[in-house]
Amino acid sequence: MHLHDLWFFVIALLWVGYFFLEGFDFGVGILTRVLARGETERRVLLNTIGPVWDGNEVWLVTAAGATFAAFPDWYATLFSGFYLPMFVILLCLILRGVAFEYRHKRDGERWKRNWEAIVFVTSLVLAFLWGVLFAAMVHGLPIGADHEYHGGPAELVQPYALLGGVTTTVLFTFHGAVFASLKTMGSIRHRARHLAQKAGVLTVLLLLAFLTWTQVDTGNVRSLVAEAVAVLAVLVSLGFNFGAREGRAFVASGLSVVASTAMLFLALFPQVMPSSLNAAWSLTAANAAAGSYTLGIITWVAGFATPLVLLYQGWTYWVFRKRIGVQHIPVTAHAPSAPAGVRRPPAWR
């Protein structure tokens, strides 16, 4: 096995990790509008992902950085090709990150509602856009002999890519609902479970449609197995969810995210960005890769760092393993107010 093939799978793994982790926090973000009744419940949901979303997002940073190092051509074509969608993704990531941190920093009703709306909208858009981009990438794009993308943003508006976007949105919502039912208590937990039940049925249908289309389009035996696993995992998750075995249901919903992401990469391999103009112009793991020296170096670094990352990120989840309910949400906001009796003159006088 060549190092660049190994690195194809490392990058796939990073995306799998990203979608597994940020998948449920996108889902929870979407649920703040769908599931939560009132501000306190919205805060319960936000706080289930509060301690971990930042760590989850690093999987994306690492996926992009590793692609830059291991496959400079893939990185260059992907990011410049999807110029405007990437711009929208960046806007959403910026606003979403800021929204989590700034929402509770002021007391005003409008301030909070605006940031809550931003969490919902950006989670929705991100869940959708990643699906569209990945579907478009697997399906093939007008890539020229120079490895440059020769199409416009309109290239993404195709039924297959849009179906991909809808599928990831629903899948992540399902994954998020299962996570929410695992991490909350009281009535919101039960409602999350019921919602997961409905979203799960829709997820099975969409996954079946989208992954089968992918399979017919570019599939092979391995991707067929991954597809079967992905769909079965949702069914298993639904079963556990029905029996209120939330931990197991979450493992299974995570497995379906893992398997469907893996399915896309297995359908892609050994290409990384197939060209729809001429198969000879496609970017492959071999022709887009960095030199073997660079690959060797980052293999060592990744081999050292990955277990460490999994260890301390796993520990974070363990520290915050407790369920949260409305009773855990402190009534007082963290915004500072002057103690009574002390009137402060402004600093500039």
Added chain:
Amino acid sequence: MYLALAPDTIARWQFGMTTVYHYLFVPLTISLVAITAGLETAYVRTGRTKYFHATKFWGKLFLINIALGVVTGLVQEFQFGMNWSAYSRFVGDVFGAPLAMEALLAFFFESTFIGLWIFGWDKLPKKIHCACIWMVSIGTILSTYFILAANSFMQNPVGFSLDKAAGKAHLTDIGAVLFQKLNLVVVAHTLTAAFLTGAAFVMGISAMHLWRAARLQRRGRPTDLKQVAAMRTSLRLGLVLAVVFGLGTAISGDKLGEVMFEQQPMKMAAAEALWDKEAPAPFSAFSVPDVAHQRNSVDVQVPGLLSFLAHKDFHSAVPGINDTAKAEAAAYGGSPAEYIPNVPMTYWGFRAMILFGMTSFTLGAAGLWLTRRKFWVAPEHRTGSFDVPRLMLTRNRELGAVGAGLAWRAGILTMAFPVIANSFGWIFTAMGRQPWAVTGLLRTVDAVSPNVSLTEQLITLIGFSLLYIALAVVELKLLVKYAGAGPVTTERPPLRDIKLGGASTLEGSPRDADKPLAFAY
């Protein structure tokens, strides 16, 4: 007019704008997290509440900052692929490696432990909670190191071989990239400057609170003594750090100048507006570069000083802009004029950096002198640790009302100086290496994405600008609000230390299980 907008112009504007903006938050983040970690360590070791209040206070300001620092960093990573795809193809092999290392070794650290620190006050034992913020601090510093290694490669490419046929640079020696002399010095300079930034920030905000407390006291109004205590400690800490890291910045800056004279003579010649080779070379204190005639229309000089800065003696020759441009034209083709960076920008960027940086150092030193609590001052004139420090000049004597007012004001103003210095420093170092994206290997004009249209570029430039302006307003408002409110002294540290794995489960007492979280979004 439309023709004047070449794709590389927009891409450059976007890069400059997003980088300078990103870098408004980075130095403050690096230093504030270390300062918070130091204060929390002091709290864990002594158990004194003033350290607890100070930790919470600076920690909160740090969090407001890092939120923007992290998300704008995403733009930095993505735009190499979006706007500079030719660059990414050409040097991805070399440049990507430190970037990937940063993500794997540093950024994961930072982001994971931040979550633990923010939400972990009532979930983790004190010492482990404190260790978490140190982890974040180590993460930010490692991050700085890897990113600067990548940047130093652009300034002075090493450890690679050129594959002309494929049009790619291949990494051959990662050690050379990570440990080249330039990078080591740049890291030292950047980190010391970052700590100077944080020091000035801490110093300014503490000064603001203490000044306010002094005026309240003078009017006989009640003051929050716990707040005074926390701010007093912070002020001294800020002043000491400003002096230590101000000196560090100057020393590392001098060393960096020396390395750059050797590796990037054009940048330094432009920084000095030195058009022709001179021996001994004078240091220009003030000049008005006249680019069209390749000379300075006004020039106030200190003879021999530039020779000293470059070579540590007062008479060695320093090559000028014209000589260097001619040499580069001979080596890479074209006319010498193509190799001259924007001289006035480089010249004034360099000076603004030094001026603003050193002003903060000087003010730090002055403040340290003014707020000292000497053992030989008569006991009745000494200030206790809950008093607003008097601004003393000599034994038993205070600075007058006017002088004290000016001194506090200067302390507050200092907050902004290192931030300005940092911005000019990056503008100087990036513009001084033009026309090269990677010195000697790849020109900036050849580095842009060939397939991205001008319209697309304009959309993102305008989009990012508007978003960044809006976020700057929000961030500034929050900072002013939280900094202005001061430490929340009603907040009490957790009474008993938590056992790891104990209090966090549902098996505890029912009352414990329903206790509100110490921190929640």
